[in-house]
Amino acid sequence: MACVIIALNTAWVIGLRIWAAAVSETPQESNIDAIAVLYADFGPELDRTRRSLDGARKLRVTSGTPILCIGGNRQASGQRWGRAMTRYLQDQGVAPEAIIEDHASYDTRTNIRAILEILRRRELHLIAIVAHPAHAPRVLYHWRRHAKAETAVIVLPPPHRSTMASIADFWLTAQHEAFAWLGLLLPDAWEDRIIRSIRR
Numbered sequence: 001m002a003c004v005i006i007a008l009n010t011a012w013v014i015g016l017r018i019w020a021a022a023v024s025e026t027p028q029e030s031n032i033d034a035i036a037v038l039y040a041d042f043g044p045e046l047d048r049t050r051r052s053l054d055g056a057r058k059l060r061v062t063s064g065t066p067i068l069c070i071g072g073n074r075q076a077s078g079q080r081w082g083r084a085m086t087r088y089l090q091d092q093g094v095a096p097e098a099i100i101e102d103h104a105s106y107d108t109r110t111n112i113r114a115i116l117e118i119l120r121r122r123e124l125h126l127i128a129i130v131a132h133p134a135h136a137p138r139v140l141y142h143w144r145r146h147a148k149a150e151t152a153v154i155v156l157p158p159p160h161r162s163t164m165a166s167i168a169d170f171w172l173t174a175q176h177e178a179f180a181w182l183g184l185l186l187p188d189a190w191e192d193r194i195i196r197s198i199r200r
Contacts (some may be wrong), residue, residue, distance in 0.1 A: 024150055032063045032154070033124035034100075036115050038108070038139070039072030039081045048169075049081075052087055052130040052158040059128060059156075060098070065093065066125075068118060071111045072197055074185045095131040107195045108135070109182070109188075112142040119151055128154045138180060 035056045040048040049072075054065045067089060072081025082101045089099055105114040121129060131139045136155040143153045181193045 001085050032059070032065050032126055032128050034064070034065050034068055034119065035059055036070050036125045036127055036129045037085065038070050038111050038129065038135070039085060042133065048132065048158070049085060050088060053085060054092075054134075055130045055156070056128075057092055057094060057193075059130075060094070066100050068100045068102065068115060070104050070114055071107075072174065073102070073104055074108045074112040106194075108138055109142050109146075109191075112139070112146050116147055116151065122144040124154045125150060126154070128156055130158055131155055132173055132192050133157045133170075134170055134177050138177060141184075 037049065037052045037056050040052070053067075053069075060067055067080040069085035069089070072079070072085070074080075080103060082103065086096075086099050086101050090096060100116070100118060102111075102114045105111045115127060115129070121126070129143075136157070139155055140153070145167055147153070183194065186194075
C-alpha cells in the first residue's frame with residue numbers, strides 16, 4: 001500500500017511539474033499593464049513571498065508598471081499580510097504610488113477576483129502574476145473561470161533558488177496543491193467555509 005501511495009505521489013509531482021512548465025511564460029515587459037504577487041500561505045511564507053516580490057520588482061524596472069500585493073487577509077484575526085508585502089517593497093526602493101494593496105482576498109479564487117476588480121477599476125488589460133510554479137496551473141484555472149475575454153494573464157515563476165532547494169520546495173508545495181485541487185470538487189460555499197476556518 002505504501003508503495004502505491006509513493007508511486008501515485010511521485011506521478012502527481014512529476015505531472016504537476018510538467019504542467020507548470022507548460023503554463024509559465026516569459027512576458028514581453030513593454031506590454032504588461034500590472035504585476036501581481038500572491039501571498040504564499042504555505043511553507044516559509046515570508047521567504048517565498050519575498051522572492052516573488054523581488055521578481056516583480058525586477059520586472060517593474062523594465063516595464064514601469066504598478067505592483068499589486070494580493071492576498072494574505074485573515075478576516076477573524078484582522079491580519080493583513082498585504083501590508084507586510086507593501087512595506088517590503090518600499091524598503092527595497094519601490095515608490096508607494098507604484099504599489100496597490102488588496103485588503104480582502106484570502107485564497108486563490110478570491111485573489112483572482114481581487115486582481116480582476118483592480119484591473120476593471122483602472123482599465124488595465126494584461127497582467128503578469130508572479131506565482132510558485134506548482135501554483136501556476138490553479139492560478140490559471142481560476143483566471144479562466146472568472147476573467148472576461150478582454151483581460152489576459154501571464155503567469156511567471158519567482159527567481160530560482162538552488163537546485164536542491166527548488167526540488168524540495170516544489171515537492172512540498174505539490175502536496176499542498178493536491179489538497180487544493182481536491183477542494184475544487186466541493187461547492188464554492190463549502191470550500192469557502194473550510195478555507196475561512198483554516199485561515200483565521
